[in-house]
Amino acid sequence: MTKSNTDMLDPDDGASHELRNYAIGFGVSLLLTVGAFAALLSHLPTVWKVSAICIAALLQVMTHARNFLHLSLSGRQSREDLLLVMFSTILLAIMAGGTYFIMADLDGRMHDMRDTQDMEGMPAGG
Amino acid sequence: MSDNTLYPGLNLGDSHGEAHVGAETTVFGFWVFVMSDLIIFGILFAAYASYLDPLGLAGAPGPKDLFDIRSVAIQTGLLLLGGTAYGGVSLSVKYNCSRARVLGWLAVCAALGAGFLFFEIKDFVSQAGEGGVPQASGWLSSYWALVGLHGVHVSSGIVWIIAMMGQIVWRGIDDAVKIRLSMLGVFWHFLDLVWIGIFSFVFLVPLA
Numbered sequence: 490m491t492k493s494n495t496d497m498l499d500p501d502d503g504a505s506h507e508l509r510n511y512a513i514g515f516g517v518s519l520l521l522t523v524g525a526f527a528a529l530l531s532h533l534p535t536v537w538k539v540s541a542i543c544i545a546a547l548l549q550v551m552t553h554a555r556n557f558l559h560l561s562l563s564g565r566q567s568r569e570d571l572l573l574v575m576f577s578t579i580l581l582a583i584m585a586g587g588t589y590f591i592m593a594d595l596d597g598r599m600h601d602m603r604d605t606q607d608m609e610g611m612p613a614g615g
Numbered sequence: 616m617s618d619n620t621l622y623p624g625l626n627l628g629d630s631h632g633e634a635h636v637g638a639e640t641t642v643f644g645f646w647v648f649v650m651s652d653l654i655i656f657g658i659l660f661a662a663y664a665s666y667l668d669p670l671g672l673a674g675a676p677g678p679k680d681l682f683d684i685r686s687v688a689i690q691t692g693l694l695l696l697g698g699t700a701y702g703g704v705s706l707s708v709k710y711n712c713s714r715a716r717v718l719g720w721l722a723v724c725a726a727l728g729a730g731f732l733f734f735e736i737k738d739f740v741s742q743a744g745e746g747g748v749p750q751a752s753g754w755l756s757s758y759w760a761l762v763g764l765h766g767v768h769v770s771s772g773i774v775w776i777i778a779m780m781g782q783i784v785w786r787g788i789d790d791a792v793k794i795r796l797s798m799l800g801v802f803w804h805f806l807d808l809v810w811i812g813i814f815s816f817v818f819l820v821p822l823a
Contacts (some may be wrong), residue, residue, distance in 0.1 A: 503705060503710075504709075511702035511706075514699070514702075515695070516680060518699075522691055525752045525815060526684070526688055528823075529684070535823050539820055539823050542815050543815065543816075544817070546811050546816070548806055549811045550811055553698070553804060553807060553808045553811065554808070557698060557701075557702065557804040557807070558801065558804050563635075566639055566643070569643060570643065574646075574650065575656060577650035577653055581653060581654055581657040581658075584654070585657040585736075586661070588661040588662070589664050592661075592665035593665065596665075597670055599670070
């Protein structure tokens, strides 16, 4: 794949290599998707189900990025793309993760307040 | 450094000369757009997760009342197949296959995307019929915004595919068309990637 002379590049060789790349990407994605749905339908505890679904999703995103979008650390252009994607992901993690953290925290505090009010307002013996 | 180190797969390859070099900046610019799109989707994911509690549900129908897991599985399968089918387009262009072959793969992608949209719209209609309309609760607003935005993206992807098929027929596969097909590839695979997040976190996690 590093030959610079196009005449020496065997197109069939490259094509079959890249075809295999797509086939692996499809196979792995299919397995991870089926795994996620199977985890949902299983009788595992909820925490296990959620962790299995999250891990499967993360692995599948990585598979898509590598096999379909061709992001990698080697290769000048795909490296630049990957750095852009990773930077965007960090920004997103700060914004989306921060939003979720703040809202979940607020939600917890509001529940506490409501529960206290309910107890205070409850008639004796009720 | 040899230009062979450009995109290992979504690139065009040295034999495409000018188009190969031109693809570098143009496609990178398109990646920047796609990443801004990713931020929008990510923020909508955060809103969805925040509304997924009794306050956000506000007594309106919830995930267990509205979601049809079989339909979600069918949509996931169609979109995964559609994303993989774009590999056919990329490779046919890269290895100078016939125009008919590129058109055929594009048609497969568009058909699978349309199949996905069919099931998604069917779900939306039945959910609205069961009282799961966007204005019913904060959670439903975020659900419709996130999944609806993805649906709009897939629709525009299909319009783009049809436009590219027209360009291939009228102009042939010239340099500009090759670069546009590379960008369409990034877009189409990206939609598949966002759907992984949607089926996992929007549909499966709340049902777990």
